[in-house]
Amino acid sequence: xxxxxxxxxxxxxxEESLTEERRRMFRRHLCECTSCRERAVSEDxxxxxxxxxxxxxxxxxxxxxxxxxxxQIRQQRLARGLRRRRHxxxxxxxxxxxxIAGGLSWKVMLGGxxxxxxxxxxxxxxxxxxxxxxxxxxxxxxxxxxVYQFAADEDDxxxxxxxxxxxxxx
Amino acid sequence: MTxxxxxxxxQDGDEEAFAQxxxxxxxxxxxxVARILADDSEAWDVVQMAFLKAWxxxxxxxxxxxxxxxxxxxxxxxxxxxxxxxxxxxxxxxxHTEHRLRLVGAGEGAGSRADTNEADGILGQxxxxxxxxxxxxxxxxxMQGLDTAEVAEVLGCSATTVRNHIFQARKxxxxxxxxxxxxxxxxxERG
Numbered sequence: 001x002x003x004x005x006x007x008x009x010x011x012x013x014x015e016e017s018l019t020e021e022r023r024r025m026f027r028r029h030l031c032e033c034t035s036c037r038e039r040a041v042s043e044d045x046x047x048x049x050x051x052x053x054x055x056x057x058x059x060x061x062x063x064x065x066x067x068x069x070x071x072q073i074r075q076q077r078l079a080r081g082l083r084r085r086r087h088x089x090x091x092x093x094x095x096x097x098x099x100i101a102g103g104l105s106w107k108v109m110l111g112g113x114x115x116x117x118x119x120x121x122x123x124x125x126x127x128x129x130x131x132x133x134x135x136x137x138x139x140x141x142x143x144x145x146x147v148y149q150f151a152a153d154e155d156d157x158x159x160x161x162x163x164x165x166x167x168x169x170x
Numbered sequence: 171m172t173x174x175x176x177x178x179x180x181q182d183g184d185e186e187a188f189a190q191x192x193x194x195x196x197x198x199x200x201x202x203v204a205r206i207l208a209d210d211s212e213a214w215d216v217v218q219m220a221f222l223k224a225w226x227x228x229x230x231x232x233x234x235x236x237x238x239x240x241x242x243x244x245x246x247x248x249x250x251x252x253x254x255x256x257x258x259x260x261x262x263x264x265x266h267t268e269h270r271l272r273l274v275g276a277g278e279g280a281g282s283r284a285d286t287n288e289a290d291g292i293l294g295q296x297x298x299x300x301x302x303x304x305x306x307x308x309x310x311x312x313m314q315g316l317d318t319a320e321v322a323e324v325l326g327c328s329a330t331t332v333r334n335h336i337f338q339a340r341k342x343x344x345x346x347x348x349x350x351x352x353x354x355x356x357x358x359e360r361g
Contacts, residue, residue: 063193065218065221
């Protein structure tokens with residue numbers, strides 16, 4: 001595009017009536033020809049913006065942007081992966097455990113004595129201590145059989161009888 | 171490799187392919203967003219957000235359109251949202267005062283210096299008179315040199331609306347420049 005054509009097309013450019021191709025040629029001439037640019041800007045100062053060259057962007061800024069975006073993508077993926085691994089039943093199990101612990105704590109508070117939950121072995125020992133030693137109720141000589149009665153001190157009505165072969169006793 | 175090739179790889183979860191798209195388009199998007207916002211550093215935040223959003227929505231990308239157009243749409247929308255949300259009046263006023271001081275004695279031969287800082291500096295002070303849509307249309311069309319159809323696609327409006335935005339923006343800027351930068355007027359009008 002020469003300077004004469006440029007001047008002829010100035011009005012059409014401002015009215016947005018040029019084809020895209022003619023428009024590109026007009027803009028190229030505006031950037032390249034100092035005298036035409038001076039004249040055009042003096043006629044319409046907004047043409048200063050069309051003639052503005054591209055602001056240089058440093059490679060460091062671009063690399064920094066790429067690194068930041070990649071890091072955020074990885075962070076999002078990691079967060080999404082962690083969310084997937086969590087299962088809803090774990091929350092339910094945790095809630096049940098809390099309720100049980102709460103209930104036991106409440107029971108202990110009401111009891112006012114026990115401060116910890118006894119283990120199965122402790123319960124067994126406690127039961128042994130409370131029980132009276134087994135007594136041989138019936139010695140059936142010649143029959144190779146012994147009958148044992150177990151009864152608690154507190155409850156004389158209840159007794160458990162075992163019929164044992166003495167050869168098998170420990 | 172073309173943008174579409176990189177996009178296809180990125181859609182399969184390839185982060186490095188997406189990083190290539192960032193390297194290819196972040197500069198251009200930053201230039202446009204910085205001019206719309208009149209803020210260079212804030213523009214980088216918007217550019218990063220735009221790429222992150224693009225990554226999250228890659229499955230919605232329509233390959234019939236250019237990747238850059240789709241990206242500009244996301245970036246421009248974010249910039250417009252930011253413009254609407256922030257109260258930039260005071261900041262623009264402050265920048266204007268500072269720039270006026272720098273421009274003292276810069277009246278002669280004004281049109282001959284089409285340097286980046288000059289045009290961008292003046293635009294930075296004047297964009298406050300434009301609506302976010304007018305700003306975006308003017309920057310994309312007049313400064314970034316996008317086609318009308320592309321600008322329409324970016325802004326999600328018709329080509330006629332884009333032309334109208336450009337026309338209104340030019341009119342408003344012309345009026346403001348006559349008031350605030352008389353050195354750009356023809357000698358006969360300067361008085």
